[in-house]
Each structure stands twice: as structure tokens, then as C-alpha cells.
Amino acid sequence: MKSAVETLNPTRVRLTVEVPFEELKDSLDAAYKKINQQVTVKGFRKGKIPARVIDQRFGRGAVLEEAVNDALPKFYTEAVNEGELNVLGQPEVDITELKDGELLAFTAEVDVRPEIEIPDYSGIEVTVDALEVSDEDVEKAVEQLRERFASTNPVERAAAEGDVVTIDLQAKVDGEVLEDGVAEGVSYTIGSGELLDGIDAAVTGLEAGGEATFTSELKGGSAEGKEAEVTVKVATVAARELPELDDEFAQMASEFDTLDELKADSRKRLESTKQYDQATQAQERVLEELLKLAEVPIPEKLLADEVQTRKHNLEHHQLGQMGLTLDKYLEIQGKTAEEFDAETSEQAVKGIKTQFVLDEIVNKEKLNVNQEELTEHLMRRAASSGMSPDQFAQAVVEGGQVPMLVGEVARGKALAVVVEAAKVVDTNGELVELEDDEDVAEEAVEAAEGTTEAAADAAEEKNEA
Template structure:
């Protein structure tokens, strides 16, 4: 078999493959055997019909078609391997020449991974914002804790911002109730938002058994975005009484004896969370710095597919949250064009990052062992809310395991880049990423070193088996 490659664009190639007929013989023999099992010819047992009889009865063309269809996929893969091409999608294949008993020729056009010069990724320098936990951050957490232990008291006055009201609500269009847009006996905190536009403004000043009608738009169902009249009736008003933040509250709401101990714990947990956020920002900053050093031609079909997928995912999330795209853009202070431009920028960066991390993983000869794959399957299942075993079965059945392996390899490549990077905060201090633990705490460097050494020497010091 001979193959040649023509570069159509930096991300698309055309393979031309010539196959001598002797290399098609195994596929031809298999085609004759298969057809012999399917036809009845007087004087011959099923499966024992000679090739020359099949040629007369069925036609040599049908045999060739079946043999070529069986052989093409493997020949295409061999041609990719010979020319060191990594495909990104299914090819467009065309048989361009069949000279019976002489030659088969076919072409395959396919999107391929682009070639680019990998920049130096050792010791990348990047910066992130300072890690700050303010007194206001602590007070906000304490306020949320107070609300958890607050009590609701019935009051005989009009509803005010922050009160809890019990309401009946119905949406009307042309004077008729909208199906599925009616609730009763629902508790709602005035000012919380998120239910329907105009509700909070209508509820302020309403007393028990009072009704009010206001104009709004539906945010869910088949009439999403439609103008409706909303009738709301208040059947109860309750005021929330919050406990004082003192030692007694600390003992009731936590395992601590004093409010100062509680505040210290809150500040510590906030610090751990901020540290994890800073680490995520550091990874993004390091990768962004690396991407700025390389120019990668991107396959437009891949970018378009990713754009469509992300756009659809955003629309589904908004629909599940009961928010229209128009409302989302208004809240974000974006126009539709600005939203699309930002989405495309993020998609292009993400696709380019995949190519860079794939190249680093290949250069560093990174591998994935079975335990890493199993742990990744469990995490992905948990993220999607599925049973781990069912998720794993689905991934294997639909041949998604190579994609998951690639995800792991990219994560390893990024971790290796970040580990060698120098990341500083806005104040110039070096951000400690090496000793960061999954809960946001920092391990003692000596203890971390001992733990790493113990792990490395486990099982007789043998390294984990790599695929």
C-alpha cells in the first residue's frame, strides 16, 4: 500500500491511498464466504458456492463493494499512521479508481491536529489577585448562620422587605389562567428574587388577605417570555427574628464555646475556600500565559461544534433556572453580540489549550493507569449525578474511554506546568501551590515530603504501571 498526503489547510489534509489487489485478497475471500452463506444456488450447499459462480449469480461488483467496505477502515488507519496524522473527525472518503485484479485507489479528506512549535513551558511566570478575607466576608457567613437558626413570628402588619409571606399566585393571559403557572400556599421571602419579575415590588406593603395584579413575563414553560397578568394574594406575613451573635449562639450553632472561636473558624474556612479559588485562578493564569506564547491554527468545524454545544448547554441551564436569555444578558450587562464574542473567545482558548496540553502530554510521555481511570469515572459520574457503574458502562459501550483518558492526560500536563511555574499574588508574594491540599489547607512542607516519599516507596518502590 502506498499513501501520500496533501495539506489542504493547516488543519485539513487529503490522503491518497493506492492498494495493490493482492493486499485486498483477505477481504475478497471474506466477502465471497459471506455472500456464499446468503445465497441459494442449485447444486451447491449453502456456504460452498465457488467464487466464479458467485460472480455470475451476484456480480463481481457486489463482491468488490463488500470487500472494499470491509478493508477501507483499516487501510485508512494505516495511512494515517504512515503520515503521522492525528484525525479530529470522521473522514470524507471517496473511491477514485478500481482496476479489477490490479489496483484500488481512494482519497480521504479529514480535519487533523495542527502542527505548531510548543513553547518553553518550564518555569512559566504568572500572577493572581491577593488572597483576602475581609471582616465583611466573615459577617456575611455569620448572617447566613443566624438566618439558619432564626425563628418566624406572625405579625399583623403589611409585608416589608425581608419578611416571609405565604402567597397564592396565578398568571393570567387574556383573562384566563395559564396552565402550570399557578401556585398556592407558597412561602416566599420578600426581596429574595428569582421567582417572577415584579413580585417583590408588588408584595411590599401588602397585608394579609390583600390581592394585587401586576404585569410580568413568564420565565418557564411553553409560554416563556410571554406577557401575562399576575394576580397575587397574601395569606400570611411573618417576621424573621435572628439570634444575637454571642457565646450562647456559638454554642448553639457550632461546636465552639465562644463567638470568637466561631469567628476564627469561619475565617479559616473562608481562607481555605479563597485559597482554592486562588489556585484555580493560578492554573488559568499559567495556561493563559502559555497560550499567549504560541499561535495555533484551529479547525473551524471543531470550533463551531464546540460553540454550538456550549451555547445549547447555557440555554438549557437558563431554562432550568427559569431565566430567559434576555434577562441573563440584562443582568450581565451584555448585548447579544458581546455575549457571542466572549463565548467564541473562550471556546477558541479552550480548543487551543487542548492542543497544547495534548502536545505536552505526548512529549513528556505521560500515561494513565487503571486506578486513575476508575477515579476519574467516579468523579465524572458524581458530577453528572449518575450511578458510577451505570456511567462507566455507558462510557465503555459508546467508546468514550479514549476521551476520558485524554482528559486525565491533559490534567496531568497542566499540573506539571503549574508545578514548575512561578505564581505570585498582586503583593508580590509567591503563591504556594505545591503544598495545597484538596480542602484548601496547606500541608507542612516536611510532612508533605515525607508523605510523597512514603507513597513513592510503597509496593517495593515500583512505579505505578502505565498504559
């Protein structure tokens, strides 16, 4: 077999391959055997039909077509290996010559991973938010905890903001009560904004047994998006009472004996959260600066496939779980289809660049992924997908996605190397010492590549199948 490589552009090549006919012998034998099992010829037992009879009855061309289809993947792979190509996706194959008994010639155009020169990333400098927790932040956290321990007591007065009312609802569109437009015994906190627009004004001022009608756009159900006439009847009114902020509350709501101890713990938790947010911010901003430094040509077909995959995952998984169509989502976001397509393409370009650049750093720094690191990554992914680790692992293995997860871990390690070399300061001008947290780096990489949902969705699909 002879092969030659022609570079069409930095991300695409054309392979020209010539195969002597004798190298098709195994595929020809397999073709005759396969046809033998599929056809019946009078006077011959099934599977025992001579090759010359098959040629006469069904045509030599059918045999050659079967043999070539069988042999092409092998010869293509040999040509790729011979040319030392790092191919992406499936090739576009064109058979240019097929002379029975003499020669098979074909071309294959395919995207290849571009050669990338890794820039000097030691000079990267980024600014992140300062790690500050104010007294106001602590008070807000304690107040949120206090809200969780609020109690409700029935009252004989008109409903007011903050009260919890039990209500019955009935929605009509064009004068007809909707089949799914009736609800009874609904608990609602006035002012929470968790139900229909206009309901707060309708129930405020009503006592138990009171009734009001208002117009609102339905947020779900069979008449989603339509204007409906909604009748609301108040069954009960209850006032929310918050516990006193004292040591007794601290003992009831936590493992601490005093309110001061509870506040100190809240401050510590907030500092930990902000420290994690600061690390995430540093990873993301260092990655952005790294991508600005690197020249990365993007394969057109790979980009088109990536855009399509992102749109599919959004439309059929994320939006599907929320009961939204793509058109409704765009309406809520206030975006046109053109703006959405442009944004998706921009995100896809960033994802591809991230993968190419970090993979190159993985090779340059000779970074490896051990079993423990892969297991930890798999456990985290399983938790985010809502599946058990065993279910997720099985789905990943059966779906052939283990190399993808290995790549994610490796790229996370590569980004951690870049962050370690970078200078990170906060908004106060103070140098920030970040802990070596590869999990945070992995999450930053996943967010940039857009793989966070993709792997979980694919694993979920496999699990459901």
C-alpha cells in the same frame, strides 16, 4: 500496497494509496459469503450459491463494492501507520481507480495534529488576588449562618419587607385563567426577588386576607414571556426573628462553645476558600500566558465539529435542564446569534489549543497517569454529574471515554508542571507558594477545553440509554 503523503497545510494531508488486486482476496471472499446469506437463487441452497452465479445474477459490481467497503478501513489504517500520521477525525475518501483483477487506488484527506514547538514557559509570570480575609468578610459569613437559624412568628399587621407571607396566586392572560397559572399556599419572603416582578410592591402593606392585582411578565409555564394579570391573596403574615449573636447561638449553630471560636473557624474556612480560588486563578492565568506563547494552527474541520458539539451540549443538556431554548437564553444574555457563534468559536479555539499544547508537554515531560489518579478523577467527575461512581464508570467504559479521561488527567499534570515553573505573585507584590494540587489544574484544563459538561452529558446519555 503503496502509499504517499501530501501535506496540504499544517493541519491536513492527502493520502494516495494503491492496492494490488490480490490483496482484496479476503474481502472478496467475505463479500461473496455475505451476499450468499442475503439472497436466494432457485436451484441452490442458501449460502451455497457459486461465485459465478452471483456475478451473473447480481453483478460483479455489487461484489466489488461490498469488498472495497470492507477493505478500505484496513488499507487506510495501514497507510496512516506507514506515514506515521497523528490523524484527527474521519477521512474524506475518494476511490480514484478500481480495475477488476488489477488495482484499487484511492485518496483520503484527513486532518492531522499539527507539529507544535513548546515555548520556554519558565519565564511566565502572573498576578493573582491577595489572600486577605477582612473582619467584614467574617461578619458577613456569620450573618449568613444567623439567617439560616431565623424563626418566623405570625403577626397581626400589614406585611413589610423581610416578612414571610403565605399567598395564593392566580394568573390571567387575555382575561383567561391559565391552567398552570394557579398556585396556593406559596411561602414567599418579601424582598427576596424569587417570584414575579412586581409582587413585592403588591403584597407590601397587605394584612392576612388582603388581596391585590398587578401585571407581570411570566417567567415560566405555558405562557412564558407573556404579560399576565396576577391576583395575589395573602393568607398569613409572619415576621422573621434572628437569634442573638452570642455564645448560645454559637452552641446552637455549630460545634463551638463561644461566638469568638465560631468567628475564628469562619475566618479559617474563608481563608481556605480564598486559597483555593487563588490557586484556580493562578492555573487559569498561567494557562492563558502559555497559550499566548505557542503558535498553534487549528484544523478547520476539527474546529467546526467542536463548535457544533459545544452548541449541542448547551442547547440539549444545560439549557434543556433549565427549560430554556437557545433563543430565550440569548435574549436573557442580551446577545445576538452572531455574537454567540463568535464567542463559541473563540472558546473552541482555546479548548483545542489547550489540548494540543498540553498534550505536547505530556509527551515532552513523559508524564504518565496511574490507576489511582484516574480513579480519583473519575470520582470527582461522577460527583459533578450527579451519578454514582459505579454508574459513571460503567457509562464511561461503555461509551469508550476512558482515553478521554486519561487525557484530562495527563493534561492537568502538564499544567501543574508549567505552574510550578512559573512565577506567581499577589496584588501586594508578595511571592505566592502554591501547593502541588493537580485536581485544581485538571479543573482549569477542563474549563478551558470545555469538557467539564461534555463528558458528564455523554455519560448521562449512555446511562439513560
